[in-house]
Amino acid sequence: MQLLLSGLANGCIYGLLALGFVLIYKASEQLNFAQGDMMMFGAFLTITFVNNEWFGWPFLPGLLAAMVIMGTITYMMDKYLFRHIFGQPQFAMVILTIALGFVIRFVAGVIWGHEPTAINTPLAGKQVEFGGLVLGADDLSVIIVTFFLTIVLYLFFSRTKLGLAMQACSQNQLAAYYMGIPVKRVFSFVWALAGVLAAIAGVLFASKGTIDPASGLLGIKAFAAAVIGGFGSLPGALLGGLIVGIVEPFAARYLAPGFSQIAPYGIMIIVLIFAPNGLFAQMQNKKV
Amino acid sequence: MANSPILKVRNIETFYGAVMAIRGVSLDVEEGKIVTILGANGAGKTTLLKTISGVMDPEKGKIEFLGEEIQGMEPDKIVRRGIVHVPEGREIFPFLNVEENLMMGAYTRSDKKNFGADMDMVHSYFPILKERRSQQAGYLSGGQQQMLAIGRGLMSKPKLMLMDEPSLGLSPILVQEIFSIIRRLNKEQGMTMLLVEQNANVALKTADYGYVLEIGRIVMDDSSEKLLASEDVQEFYLGLQEEGQREQKRWKRRKTWR
Ligand SMILES: Nc1ncnc2c1ncn2[C@@H]1O[C@H](COP(=O)(O)OP(=O)(O)OP(=O)(O)O)[C@@H](O)[C@H]1O
Ligand SMILES: [Mg+2]
Numbered sequence: 001m002q003l004l005l006s007g008l009a010n011g012c013i014y015g016l017l018a019l020g021f022v023l024i025y026k027a028s029e030q031l032n033f034a035q036g037d038m039m040m041f042g043a044f045l046t047i048t049f050v051n052n053e054w055f056g057w058p059f060l061p062g063l064l065a066a067m068v069i070m071g072t073i074t075y076m077m078d079k080y081l082f083r084h085i086f087g088q089p090q091f092a093m094v095i096l097t098i099a100l101g102f103v104i105r106f107v108a109g110v111i112w113g114h115e116p117t118a119i120n121t122p123l124a125g126k127q128v129e130f131g132g133l134v135l136g137a138d139d140l141s142v143i144i145v146t147f148f149l150t151i152v153l154y155l156f157f158s159r160t161k162l163g164l165a166m167q168a169c170s171q172n173q174l175a176a177y178y179m180g181i182p183v184k185r186v187f188s189f190v191w192a193l194a195g196v197l198a199a200i201a202g203v204l205f206a207s208k209g210t211i212d213p214a215s216g217l218l219g220i221k222a223f224a225a226a227v228i229g230g231f232g233s234l235p236g237a238l239l240g241g242l243i244v245g246i247v248e249p250f251a252a253r254y255l256a257p258g259f260s261q262i263a264p265y266g267i268m269i270i271v272l273i274f275a276p277n278g279l280f281a282q283m284q285n286k287k288v
Numbered sequence: 289m290a291n292s293p294i295l296k297v298r299n300i301e302t303f304y305g306a307v308m309a310i311r312g313v314s315l316d317v318e319e320g321k322i323v324t325i326l327g328a329n330g331a332g333k334t335t336l337l338k339t340i341s342g343v344m345d346p347e348k349g350k351i352e353f354l355g356e357e358i359q360g361m362e363p364d365k366i367v368r369r370g371i372v373h374v375p376e377g378r379e380i381f382p383f384l385n386v387e388e389n390l391m392m393g394a395y396t397r398s399d400k401k402n403f404g405a406d407m408d409m410v411h412s413y414f415p416i417l418k419e420r421r422s423q424q425a426g427y428l429s430g431g432q433q434q435m436l437a438i439g440r441g442l443m444s445k446p447k448l449m450l451m452d453e454p455s456l457g458l459s460p461i462l463v464q465e466i467f468s469i470i471r472r473l474n475k476e477q478g479m480t481m482l483l484v485e486q487n488a489n490v491a492l493k494t495a496d497y498g499y500v501l502e503i504g505r506i507v508m509d510d511s512s513e514k515l516l517a518s519e520d521v522q523e524f525y526l527g528l529q530e531e532g533q534r535e536q537k538r539w540k541r542r543k544t545w546r
Contacts, residue, residue: 161395168381168392175379177343180367180396180444 002135003249009139009208011245012146016201017222018229018237019153020194025231026170027190030082031090033097035198036219037104042070042199043119043206043215044112051120059122063203067196074195078188101216108213116210119203142204149200150238157234166190224268230278239280243267294319294480295340295371295448300349300359302332302339309335310346311504317448317482322474324483324491324512326525327501333484334376336501337450340482341373342366353448367396370447376456376484378433380440382426386417389425389436393443402445409477410439413469431462438469448480449473455487463487467494488525492516500525 020035048054049062057065077100085092121138157163169176169186176183205211205218221244229240244264252260271279293316302310309332317323327333338344340351342363351359358366363373372393381389390410394403411418414435420428425436434454441449454470455463467490473479485491492498492512500508500521508520515521 161391164384164388164392165395167384171381171383172379174343175375175381176392177363178341178367178373178375178379179392179440180364180372181392182362182364 005135005139007246007249008242009142011242012142013201013205014222014225014244015238015241016146016197017219018226018241019234020197021223021226022231022234022237023190023194027166028187030093033094034101034104036222037101037216038195038198039202040211040213040216041104041108042066043202043211044108045069046203047117047119067199070195070199071192075188075192078191083184105213105216114212116212118210119206121207138208145204162189221264224264227268228271228279230280233280236278236280293317294354296352298350300339300346302335302344302346309504310339313506315499317480319480320478321497322481322483322495324485324495324498325501326485326488326491326498331501332504333501334452337373337452337484341371341450364396367444372441372444372446373450374437374441376452378437380425380433380436383424385422385424386436387421389440390443393440396444406443410442414439431458434466451481451483453484453486455485463490470494
């Protein structure tokens with residue numbers, strides 16, 4: 001149970017990251033390999049605002065500030081960088097985002113050092129007794145936050161003009177132009193959203209332990225999660241994340257050492273062989 | 289032409305890479321009128337509309353709408369000025385429902401209070417869209433999708449609608465239905481339209497004025513009645529001549545505008 005819960009919590013984080021990948025991919029068919037590093041950067045921004053050795057703000061305003069900054073940075077990145085290589089072969093974008101990941105890691109290392117750092121959250125280290133089980137408050141809060149975030153995102157995509165426009169642009173870009181939707185600006189907002197989600201994922205990740213500049217490499221696992229879920233589906237991305245998250249700790253317990261590290265990729269390969277479009281590709285026909 | 293036209297296109301040239309698709313086209317559209325562009329496949333009709341709506345930029349030439357030059361502007365700016373392009377092949381948003389598609393048509397508008405009234409107006413022309421409002425648009429029939437595409441265009445409150453082959457792929461009855469709605473929109477809403485068609489017969493019966501486009505050039509223009517009566521249009525676009533006669537004539541007759 002404890003295993004399941006912590007796996008679920010990890011899965012939520014992978015899922016949120018995978019969501020970022022898929023959002024960007026669905027909108028503009030760009031692959032963003034810097035998603036994990038964006039997550040790490042967002043976490044360090046929050047640490048800067050809330051930890052006592054830095055600004056020592058209360059937690060929520062600090063998180064909010066980090067989200068706004070991350071969203072602004074990724075918006076600008078799209079506007080001034082990615083937009084200009086739009087239409088180039090896809091590998092140009094892949095190389096660019098991989099390089100960008102290195103840059104982000106380097107910058108984070110220079111500013112915050114390479115030591116694992118913990119984040120001051122209101123819940124850190126607390127435990128919850130629940131039906132005789134002792135559960136980490138951090139795991140629970142990750143799951144709860146992700147749950148609410150999913151609802152908020154659902155409402156955003158189905159109820160707001162910008163959310164609908166994001167869907168419209170990804171479903172039929174040309175028609176979106178015809179309708180006067182400023183497609184390029186909408187793409188930049190998609191990047192901003194991915195940045196905000198990355199910051200939240202980063203804080204959730206850091207709240208479960210520590211974070212250091214190399215933590216961004218986790219993004220590759222989230223990428224596997226996105227593939228498992230079927231790259232075109234938002235719910236699929238979340239579920240793919242959960243699958244990866246749950247399988248990992250069980251693989252660690254019941255399989256030979258080291259297997260848990262490759263388990264996500266093993267699943268990804270199996271899924272690619274048997275369901276090349278991902279497990280949840282059909283969902284695309286129903287709702288995004 | 290008595291009125292001064294709301295749309296003036298002058299010597300537009302548009303390219304796909306090195307291929308010149310529009311080779312110096314000029315045309316006028318007067319307010320409240322329906323103007324049609326006829327032409328065979330590949331004549332450049334769609335390209336011309338895309339150039340007007342800003343989805344493509346012309347290499348040369350001028351497009352004036354309500355007295356302002358709009359060539360080369362971003363499409364969203366052009367929609368805001370009052371030109372909406374109802375694209376060929378419908379191009380709806382397949383995974384959004386009907387109502388959401390209509391909302392996207394109104395994306396450029398900020399006057400929330402008229403939104404409901406416009407939705408009602410669209411529903412009054414296309415009752416099926418009201419009935420199916422929460423159905424996913426991709427599951428509508430071809431004719432219903434065409435109605436949705438027109439309705440979605442109306443939601444932007446355009447002053448000029450560019451319609452690209454609204455009859456494409458529809459049964460003769462549906463073609464009649466769509467065109468009667470187009471006529472009503474023109475009469476009742478005073479909607480100005482630039483209508484591209486392969487179905488010359490129905491287009492000329494609907495429009496006030498027509499242009500004939502061939503390989504990127506306007507080769508003829510006149511009032512609809514005159515075009516309908518013209519032998520060239522009859523032969524090459526209306527297919528009125530008998531088959532055998534046509535075979536023969538192909539050798540003897542060249543189109544007179546060449
Ligand atoms: N994306 C493109 N890239 C290159 N050439 C194109 C492209 N789209 C159209 N063309 C060419 O431009 C010319 C005009 O095409 P356009 O689509 O405007 O024709 P059309 O009159 O709308 O034809 P149809 O009646 O079949 O819709 C054609 O020769 C076509 O091959
Ligand atoms: Mg065409």
